[in-house]
Amino acid sequence: xxxxxxxxxxxxxxxxxxxxxxxxxxxxxxxxxxxxxxxxxxxxxxxxxxxxxxxxxxxxxxxxxxxxxxxxxxxxxxxxxxxxxxxxxxxxxxxxxxxxxxxxxxxxxxxxxxxxxxxxxxxxxxxxxxxxxxxxxxxxxxxxxxxx
Numbered sequence: 001x002x003x004x005x006x007x008x009x010x011x012x013x014x015x016x017x018x019x020x021x022x023x024x025x026x027x028x029x030x031x032x033x034x035x036x037x038x039x040x041x042x043x044x045x046x047x048x049x050x051x052x053x054x055x056x057x058x059x060x061x062x063x064x065x066x067x068x069x070x071x072x073x074x075x076x077x078x079x080x081x082x083x084x085x086x087x088x089x090x091x092x093x094x095x096x097x098x099x100x101x102x103x104x105x106x107x108x109x110x111x112x113x114x115x116x117x118x119x120x121x122x123x124x125x126x127x128x129x130x131x132x133x134x135x136x137x138x139x140x141x142x143x144x145x146x147x148x
Contacts, residue, residue, distance in 0.1 A: 014039035
């Protein structure tokens, strides 16, 4: 048997817990595989309702919600995230993945409370770069808050 060595990128997401809320199983699989390739620990919720249930028992560093911010599907999730941040201390970075082709999706996502927004279909490498940037930014903020 020949074992193939695959060159992996640096583990820039090593140990980062990401909760992905995506109702399309194929899309969820692609997103999870990309994140795991870069070292993330991924939990997938097939619906916002299940995402809410999971948030009651875990505090991921990044929450990815694959819905249209304009539809309002991610807003209840964001309310729970913000409540948990206050109750548990700490912060969760949020990323919306939107199928909307409108030029204002980023603005709509920001109004809804997301920290970042990407339009679907996403490039897996770019998606992982954004998740890593969010994870790093919010980890640094978490440590800065503890130092006060």
